[in-house]
Amino acid sequence: MRKLFTPENNWTFLQPLLMSMEHCARCHTCSEACHVYEESGRDPLYRPAYRSEIFRRIYHKYIINGSTFSHGDVDLNWKTVSRLIELAYRCNLCRRCAQTCPIGADNALLAREIRKVASQEMGITSKECHDDGSMLQLTVGSSTGMNALVVKDNLEFIDEDTSEKTGIKVETPWDKEGADILLLHNAGEIMAWPENPGAFAVLLNAAGLSWTLSSDIAAYDGINYGVWYDDVQFARVAILHAQAAKKLKVKKIVIGECGHAHKALTVIADKVLTGDLNIPRESAFTVLHEIVKSGRIKFDKSRNDFPVTLHDPCNVVRLMGIVRPQREIIKAIVPENRYHPMTPEGIHNYCCGGGSGFAIMSGHNFSDWRHHVAGRRKFRQILEAFQGEPMDKDHPKYVCAPCSNCKGQIRDIIKYYEAWEKAGIHYGGLVELMVNAMVDAKPGYIDWEWH
Amino acid sequence: MTLISYVVIYLALLVFAIAVIARFIMWSRLPMHLRWELYPVAHEASRAHYGGSYFEESEWWTKPREKSMVGELKAMIPEIVFLVALKEHNPKLWVRSFPFHFGLYLAAAWAVLMGIHGFLAAVAPALLAGVIGTLLKYAIVASGAAGMGLAILGAVGLLHRRLSDPELRDFTTPADIFNLLFFIAVFGLTLATFFTVDRAFSKFTFLVHNLVTFKMEALPGSGLESLLPQASLVMLSLLIAYIPLTHMSHFVGKYFAYHAIRWKDDPNLRGGKEEAVIHKLLAQPIDWAAPHIKGDGKKTWVDAATEEVKRSKKT
Numbered sequence: 001m002r003k004l005f006t007p008e009n010n011w012t013f014l015q016p017l018l019m020s021m022e023h024c025a026r027c028h029t030c031s032e033a034c035h036v037y038e039e040s041g042r043d044p045l046y047r048p049a050y051r052s053e054i055f056r057r058i059y060h061k062y063i064i065n066g067s068t069f070s071h072g073d074v075d076l077n078w079k080t081v082s083r084l085i086e087l088a089y090r091c092n093l094c095r096r097c098a099q100t101c102p103i104g105a106d107n108a109l110l111a112r113e114i115r116k117v118a119s120q121e122m123g124i125t126s127k128e129c130h131d132d133g134s135m136l137q138l139t140v141g142s143s144t145g146m147n148a149l150v151v152k153d154n155l156e157f158i159d160e161d162t163s164e165k166t167g168i169k170v171e172t173p174w175d176k177e178g179a180d181i182l183l184l185h186n187a188g189e190i191m192a193w194p195e196n197p198g199a200f201a202v203l204l205n206a207a208g209l210s211w212t213l214s215s216d217i218a219a220y221d222g223i224n225y226g227v228w229y230d231d232v233q234f235a236r237v238a239i240l241h242a243q244a245a246k247k248l249k250v251k252k253i254v255i256g257e258c259g260h261a262h263k264a265l266t267v268i269a270d271k272v273l274t275g276d277l278n279i280p281r282e283s284a285f286t287v288l289h290e291i292v293k294s295g296r297i298k299f300d301k302s303r304n305d306f307p308v309t310l311h312d313p314c315n316v317v318r319l320m321g322i323v324r325p326q327r328e329i330i331k332a333i334v335p336e337n338r339y340h341p342m343t344p345e346g347i348h349n350y351c352c353g354g355g356s357g358f359a360i361m362s363g364h365n366f367s368d369w370r371h372h373v374a375g376r377r378k379f380r381q382i383l384e385a386f387q388g389e390p391m392d393k394d395h396p397k398y399v400c401a402p403c404s405n406c407k408g409q410i411r412d413i414i415k416y417y418e419a420w421e422k423a424g425i426h427y428g429g430l431v432e433l434m435v436n437a438m439v440d441a442k443p444g445y446i447d448w449e450w451h
Numbered sequence: 452m453t454l455i456s457y458v459v460i461y462l463a464l465l466v467f468a469i470a471v472i473a474r475f476i477m478w479s480r481l482p483m484h485l486r487w488e489l490y491p492v493a494h495e496a497s498r499a500h501y502g503g504s505y506f507e508e509s510e511w512w513t514k515p516r517e518k519s520m521v522g523e524l525k526a527m528i529p530e531i532v533f534l535v536a537l538k539e540h541n542p543k544l545w546v547r548s549f550p551f552h553f554g555l556y557l558a559a560a561w562a563v564l565m566g567i568h569g570f571l572a573a574v575a576p577a578l579l580a581g582v583i584g585t586l587l588k589y590a591i592v593a594s595g596a597a598g599m600g601l602a603i604l605g606a607v608g609l610l611h612r613r614l615s616d617p618e619l620r621d622f623t624t625p626a627d628i629f630n631l632l633f634f635i636a637v638f639g640l641t642l643a644t645f646f647t648v649d650r651a652f653s654k655f656t657f658l659v660h661n662l663v664t665f666k667m668e669a670l671p672g673s674g675l676e677s678l679l680p681q682a683s684l685v686m687l688s689l690l691i692a693y694i695p696l697t698h699m700s701h702f703v704g705k706y707f708a709y710h711a712i713r714w715k716d717d718p719n720l721r722g723g724k725e726e727a728v729i730h731k732l733l734a735q736p737i738d739w740a741a742p743h744i745k746g747d748g749k750k751t752w753v754d755a756a757t758e759e760v761k762r763s764k765k766t
Contacts, residue, residue, distance in 0.1 A: 029541035070626035104708025235756035321504025347502030
């Protein structure tokens with residue numbers, strides 16, 4: 001833990017860390033902002049300030065020898081440490097709590113710092129994030145386990161399938177040197193939601209953009225799980241992404257529908273990538289918005305004549321400030337009276353409950369906890385957004401979740417609560433909705449029965 | 452007033468100044484960190500009201516950035532004066548915290564006004580004989596009495612909540628109680644002095660005048676009339692010295708929390724001034740011991756981030 005407070009080992013987050021160690025007034029203003037605390041029935045364990053307070057007490061007592069009179073007391077033993085690490089993985093790192101702090105303390109950051117010291121010093125992490133996540137990506141190429149051959153093969157299949165569905169010949173370009181755009185998909189899309197990379201290919205090709213995917217290790221998978229638990233793993237992946245872009249001499253990297261990949265490569269890696277690795281990075285939402293604005297693709301709103309709501313991925317909205325482009329796109333492709341915003345939305349949204357790696361974690365009773373606690377608020381928001389609509393399978397409704405991780409979580413809660421069978425609630429990304437409204441494509445791109 | 456009292460007050464003010472400056476230096480000298488902004492970012496001119504950022508522009512790096520100082524002030528001033536974030540997110544606490552903080556601001560204004568009065572008395576006494584002097588005297592009485600009164604009210608409310616709310620009790624340290632009692636005691640003493648022996652704060656003004664002009668003269672009068680103002684001023688100075696030594700120094704930290712973290716969205720552009728700083732930071736050694744890092748105090752961030760990674764057999 002001492003290493004966390006040295007500028008050499010933790011220059012990456014030392015200032016924000018110290019700020020939150022020094023200035024929390026323990027007023028619990030943040031508690032009500034936390035969906036996990038609220039949906040747990042206000043279990044004190046899940047207060048944003050609880051784990052932070054334990055961490056702060058350990059720091060003050062054992063690291064800087066502060067007085068217990070001022071900072072409180074705690075015994076340092078394995079039980080405390082192990083439970084603290086466990087608790088750090090009961091926070092979505094959505095930073096909604098930080099948004100409400102009157103002083104500027106950030107308890108979500110402390111949860112991440114606890115994960116970090118556990119990973120970087122003790123080698124204790126979530127298996128899904130580390131062994132089956134960033135390590136797999138760094139060694140094989142993707143956390144999905146796909147190597148370059150397999151991913152190309154899958155994309156070929158997706159191209160064929162998309163061509164058949166849309167009636168538009170689709171070909172995904174690979175390793176095209178000198179392309180304008182290197183597109184980074186979350187490879188989970190390729191495995192679980194092939195219609196998403198398929199739709200991207202349709203749109204980018206139809207808009208006449210010069211783009212490519214890379215088959216280099218880690219570069220065909222835009223994920224960067226390090227952003228949730230480990231700065232070294234984070235930097236390793238970010239550098240591989242930038243190196244692939246440099247090798248292909250692209251003008252910019254565009255990040256597909258993956259929230260944490262957005263924040264990782266665009267915001268956090270900003271102070272890691274320098275020189276010829278400092279290649280401009282942009283969200284797919286702004287690229288897609290430009291396509292819509294340009295009129296290069298014609299959309300027919302009436303093809304999306306069903307209720308649509310929009311989920312805001314925290315990483316894209318609260319942590320990057322990309323709020324309007326996705327809304328402008330929806331305005332252009334969904335009839336006005338069919339769009340039902342969630343409450344609250346935008347930068348004040350609630351996390352889907354799958355943030356910070358939860359969507360890929362399932363050990364022990366974690367899935368149950370995710371459905372019952374972490375994802376419950378989002379599910380309620382979805383139901384509330386569709387209030388007034390007939391709630392049955394004959395009236396399909398679409399939750400637009402333009403983030404792979406969020407989509408995985410929403411898929412799981414929809415399945416768990418049987419929301420398709422009982423209320424006709426389906427989910428998908430933004431590009432699928434766009435292709436569904438594309439005049440030049442055959443109607444019916446969204447496959448309502450696919451879960 | 453005895454010499455010792457004057458010395459204590461000077462020392463206390465010195466401690467306050469040194470502690471505040473030291474905190475500013477400490478926060479500003481910390482190394483550049485990875486970006487960790489949180490929206491809304493107030494200087495995003497036309498986008499701040501809904502929390503948007505320059506990332507909403509396609510090819511944002513080719514566009515001029517709109518950075519609005521007015522936008523920052525529009526967010527900062529209501530936040531500092533009225534604690535708007537607390538009002539929005541925790542109104543129950545705000546009804547206690549706002550009077551406390553606003554009382555502190557008024558009490559600070561009271562001290563500053565007495566300082567101005569003391570200064571004018573030394574350099575331009577004629578001014579104090581006119582309207583300015585009268586206004587100053589009324590302002591001193593109003594800010595002092597209202598400030599101490601509000602701060603006590605707020606502090607009692609905060610203390611009551613700390614002690615009675617089970618949600619807060621477990622998170623309350625003895626120092627939290629002590630801090631609030633310290634405020635109540637010191638402001639209570641000052642207010643009692645005001646009501647009993649110094650209805651115009653003229654004795655305080657006299658002492659402050661002496662402090663400003665380094666005269667160190669004794670306060671005329673005897674008994675409580677002399678003792679209470681001196682004791683109040685000494686206690687006030689000790690309180691002032693104490694604040695920046697505790698987590699109540701958040702008035703310094705909050706500036707950095709916003710300007711160096713939450714709103715710090717400056718992009719690192721290729722060839723820009725930040726790249727050299729980043730190179731230095733990445734050249735630092737690490738000694739993180741986990742198997743996937745094996746930091747040895749010699750391996751740098753660059754080494755760790757660019758080395759070939761091998762999965763262990765276990766994985």
